Amino acid sequence: MILTVTPNPSLDRTYEVPSLDRGRVLRATGDHVDPGGKGVNVSRAVAAAGARTTAVLPLGGAAGILLAELLGAHGVDVTAVSIAGQTRSNIAVAEPDGTLTKINAIGPELSPEESALLLETVAAGAADAAWIACCGSLPRGLGPDWYADLVARARAAGARTALDTSGPALAAALTARPEVIKPSTSELATAVGRPLSSLADVVKAAEELRALGAGAVLASLGGDGQLLVSAEGTYYGTAPAAAVRSTVGAGDAALAGFLLAGGAGPDALASALAHGAAAVQLPGSAMPTPADLRPDQVRITRNLPLDLALTDPATP
Template sequence: MIVTVTANPSVDRTVLLDDLVLGAVNRGRRSWSEPSGKGVNVALALHAHGVPVRAVVTAGGPVGAQLRQMLDGTGLDAVVVPIAADIRSNISLTQPDGTVTKVNEPGPRLDADELGALLAAVAGELTGARWLVCAGSLPGGVSADFYGELVALGEQRGVPVAVDTSGSALAESLSARPALVKPNLTELAELTGTTPTTLGEVVEAAQEVRRRGARAVLASLGADGAVLVDAEGALWGEAPVKTVVSTVGAGDAMLAGYLGSRGDRVGALGAALRWGAAAVGLEGTLLVPATAAAEVTITDAVDTARPLRHAEPAPAPRTSGLGDDRP
């Protein structure tokens, strides 16, 4: 059983547009809503592939009631922690070329009793768990070291913990020594204060994250594939995709594939790449099972000089992990 925790879940509305013009009336061609938040996305991907998973989520208000109904409809095993405030409604504006513009609400504020109930719910699900996944942004009232607390709790219970977040929440989790962190290129740059432009610089940045406490780093690089850096060294892999429909949820699918694999590190990275490739070919985040036929290349002879196709400048460091732009 894999347990995911989503402190700041959402209902995500996706609207398909022919074009997006700021300051004008834009008419959508089609739209739909889905249960979301990074931990929810990971859990749904695992569930789609038949991997035993349980999702711990908060839910409050009318949007929370909608989330509960949606989760029931998916058949996902979910533990819902009631809160007073309404949870988030996010929107994704998707264009035909795969460009996605996301607008994420900050989410509710949890009081001390609600936070305690969330911690108790997570603790109650760890017996027999083989992974605990801490994913997504943190709502108001939750300190940036929350995921660090969950990493320590997992350590006490003998459960490895994977962290997929950003900003202060990611930085502060490292001292607790999570078994795995999964930054994307922007988050890796933000975390290390570097601007990786080659695969070699990605590996160096990931090694820096390991020196700061993470035992393994799975860095998702979009069209440049992914890099896994752990105690055994570095692996790079890619699964080329002919047509990108939407990148929303692709990183979550990648993490789910890695954790859901029962193989060695090469097999786990291969599953991560296949699941991520399957996700970018879909309009939404409700993942269909990836096919084993997806072309995957993996090597430990990383071409350190290979330039990244989509390298971006490192963003300015944030001072708070609350209300960040992660799902």
């Protein structure tokens, strides 16, 4: 079972419009509501693969109720921590050419009691979990060391942790030694405080984060593929996408694929690449099913093309 933790989940409303014209009344050609949040997406991808998953979420108000109902419809078990504040609702405006304009709400502020209860709830479910995926930004009320506390509690309960966050929360959590972290190149650049323009730069940055406490680094390079740096070795992989429809949630699908395949080594990297490539070819934040995967198209190598220039160089 893969347990996910999303401290700042959301209800995501997407409106499709012919074009985004500021200052005018727009008529949507379509709209839909999806459960949102990085850990939420990981759980959705795990459930889509037919595996067991539980999403631990702080939920409040009507938006929180609807979010839990939507996840249940996706086959995700929800363990809700009731909060006084309202679960945030985000808005996205999608244009026919694929341009997506998002407005993300700030979200509720959790009280010290709610923060502690959220930690205790995760710890209580850790004994039944093969992995705990800790994902996303921290809401107001949770200090940057909150994930570090969670990782330490998970380890004490015998569970492995995968962490997908950034900034001070990532830096603080490294001291608790999470088994896997999943940064993007921009998050890596921020973590090491310098630009990253080549694969060699990314490898060096990943090794530095391992030296600070990360067991393995699964780095997302966008269209350039993914990199895995761990004690077992360093692997680079790519997977083609025939047509990119949406990148929303693709990194979360990749993390789900990585954990579903054991969370270590080249086979797990191949699964991450297959899930990520499948996700970008689906609309909105849809998560891939096994029928969407093309594992035969994944390429993994230990002969790293270190001089590969990143398509999107990252700066701190």
